[in-house]
Amino acid sequence: MKIKKILLAAFVFVGSVAIAQNKIIAHTDQAKTVIDKDIYGHFAEHLGRCIYGGFYVGEESAIENVKGFRLDVINALKEMQIPLLRWPGGCFADTYNWKDGIGPKSDRPSIVNVHWGGVTEDNSFGTHEFMDFCELIGAEAYVNLNVGSGSVREAKEWVEYMTSSNKSPMTELRKKNGREEPWKVKYWGIGNENWGCGGHMTPEYYADLYRNYATYCHGADFKIAGGANVDDYNWTEVLMKKLSRHQFLVDGLSLHYYTIPGGWSHKQSATKFGEPMYYETLQKALRMEELVNRHSTIMDKYDPAKKIALIVDEWGQWYDVEPGTNPGFLYQQNTLRDAISAGVHLNIFNNHADRVRMANIAQMVNVLQAVILTKDEQMLLTPTYYVFKMYSVHHDATLVPVNLESEMYEVDGKKIPALNASASVKDGEMNLTVCNLNPNKDIEFEYTVTGDTYSNASGQIITGSKINSMNDFGKPESVTLKGFEVNKPKHGKMKVKIPAKSVVLISLSK
Template sequence: MMKALNCTIAFLLVMVLGVQAQNKITLHTDEADTKINREIYGHFAEHLGRCIYDGLYVGEGSEIPNIRGFRKDIVDALKDMKVPVLRWPGGCFGDTYHWKDGIGDKSKRPSIVNVHWGGVTEDNSFGTHEFLDFCQVIGAEPYINLNVGSGTVQEAAEWVEYITSNNQSPMTDLRKQNGREEPWDVKYFGIGNENWGCGGNMTPEYYANLFRRFSTYCYGAQYRIAGGANVDDYHWTDVLMRETKNVPHLINGLSLHYYTMPGGWPPSRSATDFGKQDWHDTMYEVLRMDELITKHSNIMDTYDPNKRVGLIVDEWGTWFKSMEGTNPGFLHQQNTLRDALVAGVGLNILNNHSERVKMANIAQMVNVLQAVILTKGDQMLLTPTYHVFKMYSVHQDAQLVPMHLASEKYEMNGRTLDALNASASVKDGVLSMTLCNLNPDKDIEVEYEVTGDEYTMASGQLLTSKNITDYNDFDKSTEVVTKPFKVSKPKNGKVKFTVPSKSVLLVQLQGEQKL
């Protein structure tokens, strides 16, 4: 009787308290047959605030060291982070942008008023040639958004021709007159942006027909991306997939936009002054990305069971209230440890959906929203999000490793989340596992069990900090950075370690032959 009672008590303790053994991840390396496209680690640079001007581009006459006008410190940092693809010129700005204003002699280019973002006047000194040159300098694939909202089919078609054509034609001649003899190899073209909102306030039925028309005349576009849904507008996805099903040559990708915005629209919460409830709310919101991708993918599967059309999450990241003392239209915010967790969780989710998700672009690259780099005059700093992207670059073009994750819960005020979030990949014999501990107060011991391959060595990198609100600033640029993390050698296909609270962790396993 006493033995049975002790067993019952032990069982109840397991159920109520949760034990270390429940935090277990089983990996199946023998089932790794889906590639994680490197483009999932893409970025977004819109003509917004200080992203382009005073961010990426300072001009050749600047005293700040530059390469043909591009800040050298930023170029070096982006190359080190391995940016695979860069989206430009918008965003909302893209559907007011007329590309011919941004080519030719810079002194003769007409200016443009940025009606969406702060009402500032830009001189168009950063245009098509500058963007494509910048992509070449940092080693990224260009992704260009065409103007559907206020542009014409002819304008879009001529832009594609100007960029990609090697035939004798007026646009090819114009490109050569502007100093570029050979065409650029640009693969990705977006046909409009947020056409349900700032891109024209269209219905999905109207936009679907407009997309078919624009896409028909963009002959040189290899990969055409249709403007997709906002958050959970599943009707938009259904209409676009239905109306393009019989013209598969016109569509290769469908976009999705989702921002982690605790408290909803308009953004009202501070990027730096927050407590544990805000932290929990933010983790809840970023985890919602998994549900959204799953449901949009299920609709796409109905019309495209072979997953030929990629889901392109070309705007994602945190969106908080703009920093005090800055132009609200510039969307400038700091980047804390909380943003690093959002980046880690978001990338894990995107990795795990790589069968359908073929590209993603965090918003935005410099000085705007969840930026990877911030600048102040001639100073530059790398944000916690930058360090997560650099850490996670091991997943680019690797094979996704299927996993089963059993996690304890993280609860606050009646809302419960999994405390752990993870993804894994294998490449060149190295198994890379990225793991986030969402709980800001508790270290969690986790056990990994690997089936299919044998590994004998382990190493790790960790990103965390003392406080949830910690961030890098120009006088403390190494407050939140990655550091080495010691992991014991695997035994019998298993490895155990403790994941510190509020952290992002990379653990890599490999065999003796890799040393």
């Protein structure tokens, strides 16, 4: 079902003064599409301190751990209800030989991480460690195969090693390394960014190569083709044309888009910015709507039944690194601006749940728009963490289409809608998530629910005193999840005023 969402400014005139009319109408009687919980997925690459020192410290560490995994991180991710984790990359995936990361750790060869900082990778975190971690946090595993520098046989054997219960050299090797039963691995990415670090291929060449790999990866349940970079619509066109006729070989097509205020050559600070850069960040975040729409339109042409999912498996904010840190480690702080942007992205994905069935923010710990930061034995939860925790109400819920009429937020003559929203229903509870992008103004809107009746309401809010409010080590949290008081609905309607620069959840029950 195509979800229709209206973002516009409506005005009534009193005398000569224009007054904006902000409205959200949620149509529970039109709720049909399930929001896949995997839209709330995460990404862990061998990059900087995401894995080593981030969530994996080794069993000999003084930091409290389980099998070498930080207990504080495990508990935080479980509370956030992380549904999915993608690994080992990213660009790293297309230089990774999985056999280097199995067996006794003392026997594993080291490699140089050529993409991220040129550091030596000792391969102490490999297949068994990744699957152990997924089991500890209750997350589905998404494994990215090496197409750029690997081989079909290498990929085939990895799938067999992890998923086969038949007697074979690979299953015997797995058992020798301590795992008797196969793992259940649903998602398999066949290559990554093959238009760039994954081989600088043409879409025609990659499509043929993909079919070759997919043919031999028996046991790979849900196979994902490496899709477009941002607005490379030709890449999507070529892949859909070549792959849709072989739908038994492809289940998903990926899309990568990062929000980069200032652009690649002029990346900005994650914490030191004014309102113009705040505005530019959210304007670029909203572009995700256009990208999803246009790539989906191409996919609809070849796959009108929407059997092939759009997988946004890399998204998030990309700023300059924190001063004094390794540029190749991509370590950045996280502010209220990032929380609002995360809310905008997740609302967009929810509203396109008919086509978007997985998305992974980059990256989980200590890299780019992380939900968790660590510093030796310390750990903190970022503003983005709290958005994912708040939005967990949408996991596997049924999307409720919304019509939204919003006033505009204007900076230097440029305008974007001030409100952004999505809604869902699950177990008799109706949940609406709303972002107020305007940092200067509380916004009141009329909220109407059609098709069902609710009598009780509660709310939660994420906000801060400044647009660059953040959580920092050794200090009380500045941005967290708090209760938000809302009036009960009457006759299916309610007035809601949400504070400036905030993300709000309104929950209705009967």
